[in-house]
Amino acid sequence: MGKRRLELRLESRLEPIVLLMDGSCLLCRRITRFVAARDSRGVFRFASIQSPAGTRLLERGGLPTREPDTFVMIENGRYYTKSEAALRVFRRLGGPWPLLFAGIAIPAALRDWAYLGIRLFGKAQVSLVRTKRVLLDADGRVEGPIAEGRGGRRMRAKPIYVELEIATDMESLWKHTQEPELHRQWDLRFSDIDYLPRERPEHPQRFLYRTRIGFGLDIAGTGETRSRISSGSGERLSALVFGSDQAISLIRRGGGYWRYRPNGNGVTFSTKFDYEVRFGRIGRLFDRLLFRPLFGFATAWSFDALRIWLERGIAPAVSIQRAVVHYISAWALALLWLYEGLVPKLLFPEAGELQLFRAAGLMPGAEDAALPALGAAEIALGIAAVVGHRRRGIYRLQGASLAALAAAAIVGSPKLLAAPFNPLTLSLPMLAMCLVAAITATDVPRAGRCLRRMPAGRSGRGGDSRGIHIRTGAGG
Template identity: 55%
Template sequence: MKRKPIYVEIDMKTDMDKLWSLTQTPELHQQWDLRFSEIHYLPKVDAETQRFLYKTRIGFGLEVTGAGATKTVVHPKSGHRISVLRFGSDQRNSLIREGSGYWKYADGGQGILKFSTRYDYKTRFGMLGAWFDRLLFRPLFGVATAWSFDVLRLWAEKDIPPLVSIRNALIHALSVFMLVILWCYEGVVPKLLFPEAGELDLLRQSGWAEGVEGMVLVLLGIAEIGVGLLTLLFHKSRWWYRLVMLLLVILMLGALITEPQLMKAPFNPLTLSGSMIALCFTASLSAVDLPSAYRCVRRPASTDGPGLRSERI
């Protein structure tokens, strides 16, 4: 089965020495690269080749270990650098048997560096492993590489440590996820599935839609589902969160004015809207400097890096 190599490229406003240090120092590399949990350099046996050990924790107490070797090629005229490498694992539970690739550091002009990688690998477990790799593992591995490159960009450009970027992304993702779930739940369950549980009576008491309460409630439910889905679409927009917070305040006041007795309930419009407003505030604050795999180029302009074919480890 023909394999498609993974390619990722990103532009960074940084200098070569800083980027080289962040990517070639094991203690720094393992902080931003999701593919590796630990990297250890071994004592050099020659001046050109650097051998290393790596470990990747995949969860549930499972981990994959492997070894590799890297070699640097410098082009004095252009200032480009290429780090070629080979890697592999002898573990039987490792999908990756062996692979190779490169990192390329190129001067893009005007203080921009183009940092790119292209790598490929062979898999275990026969056709089953090949299909699993093609359909799931390789696409996810490519996205993880691209996302890691943007984490590196934030570190190189803005001095935002990877731990801060990763934590910020997790907080943002959780806040957005909960907002989407709550909006969709409020639209589906009390309005579309079980309107007689209280929402229909509340609308009748308001007198705002006399005679067509059922239809209005359905439209409100669809609208709330729409707000939830749009929150997923505009999750990086601070203006969207301001609009949603205003909408939550209006819905909360409308319910409490119509039925003040709702304040006595353990779960009332104030507690629900207040919690959702807090989630909006958290999502809005965490939407700044979020790493994103979409900032990376995933198709190479050429099929190979200069000098890659001639260099061997």
Template identity: 45%
Template sequence: MRVSASKPIYVETFIHTEMESIWRATQDPAKHEEWDLRFSRIEYIPKQDEEEKQRFRYVTNIGFGLRIEGEGVTTPGKYQDQERMSALQFSSDQAISLIQSGGGYWRYIQEDQGVRFLTRYDYKTRFYFLGKWFDRMIFRPLMGWATALSFDVLKIWLEKGIPPKISYRQLLIHAIVTFGLMFTWIYHGLVPKLLTQDAQELALLKGVIGSEANAVLLLQVVGMLEIAAGILCLLLHREKALYIFNIAAMLLLAIGAAISDISVFLAPFNPATLNMAVCLLAWIGCMTLAHLPSAKHCIRKQP
């Protein structure tokens, strides 16, 4: 089985900062490991000779107590008035590492308003055609995404002064909120409305429209709309209007339940508690939107 060669990974961003600031943030291992999602730890290996190239070790934690370790060599290129370059080669001897060896470069181009920062790198994989297939379909897109996300975190750090750990924590909170809203809408649309018809919800609708058959049909329609709302929570999770919609919808549903049967507010996990929880979740999601990092903010195709 033959797998076609994959394209090198290319990521580019523009950072409104000085050349020295981005140079320090990318060439100092302690600073580098703060913003680069691909590495958990980076450390320089002491040189035996000043003329020797700078070698480094890297560690990437992949979960379940496992980690990938490797070594590399970085070579700062010649400085020019408006441009710098840093080349690197890396490899790992670990049998579980998909990446066997690779190389690439970082390029820094000074422009009027800041620095254009870009990278291009490629690597060889283990595990023959299975490794190449897995790399092409899953691992390489993931590496490209992680590189682009890391570049945007670096950009936010240098432009806004927001530390990378805060950006990643904000992104995690945003992801949890997105999943929470999506799951809530889809579950309440699927389980008590389509898979089964909740007796209490049927009674509420029947009290409004008077017909049980129409109440069942309306309940199913509402279920499909709620599933659609859950899908929108995923697709539009970076839109402020989505969170305003969630808050407004919860308030309107609570008012509708109160008009239909005020006694439902006496039950455990009633509209007052559930809808308020969703409103607060949506409010938190809205708060995370400011300076939220995204891989989409970077250029991913080489000009």
């Protein structure tokens, strides 16, 4: 039942109504702003008739492109113009606005005469802002300009960009990113991805996604993707839009792309995407300070998990297990070093640590000065254990330090071995954690391996030098 409900939502979401407006039409501008401010369900997409996307859509509908003196609405493949387009827009809005559709009973000649009169009332260049509403052309390109009126809210956060070189062939990478059964294994952002049937191969691929956020809660949403393959360079692009109607979902809707570029040694795999958030200013602040950085980190970490899978043959489930074991061991070691250096040696030496140090007889008469120095050294080792947790040399250093400290304490005072908590009972577990952390230090995904900013040579406002524009979050 739940999946059927999502499919019904998908039908309403992913059959967008496209509005093409004349850039010099005052009425068109007002309608655009009016609709964008009240389109709470996100069913409308906007473009100027004079834009490349608008021209292409006009040609597809058999409408003139040289003198675009009209307002066009495209719904379910049907084209409506002038007054009928305006009335059908009101029909799809909430509240009392659908009542205005009763005006369709007025003869078309009279309605269009009134429409033209209002249109000629004034000329004004439309002032548009970029929005999250992505328009995909027949080739799968994300282009525009896609716009909404000033009534829409603009996100100022930067889009998320991740790029990574993967030493694999194009077909393998394409398969692991385009097939849901493989995709869900490496992408931390999604717990489940299900493709819906499509009537024709050239139609956009619709999908359902679900993300578990804990406490028995799931975020479910819908999406649509289209792909393009360049016959000359072999480059591929997969553009998508996505969103969720759930009130608890921070992300309302968004869009982006995956790009695959052959580089001689493999494939450069990159993504750029943005989204609109819920909950007003609080939601935008939460997104900027916490959610967006974590979302970008999860994307980059997932990319590297995919790289390890394709290059090393290590499945993402194994990589995730190795990462969990590694980080628990490494951080436990670091915390133990920090605690041992700070609490018993610097803060409370008289609680027993100073007496043990004197009993060892290593530095007769200098224990009061040597113990704080040893504590500072252990704190430094704890910090180094965090910073260099991927380097096996840091675990050799920790192992040698543990062995030396334990041996010195036991040789100086053998009776310590009779105590329930002694240097041996502390050192042996820490040595075991060193061994585990060192073994799992390799082939653990690392977000820092990915490029997080688009290179200057390919950058452009919302796109790159190849002219594929991404307009997803109103603020890219």
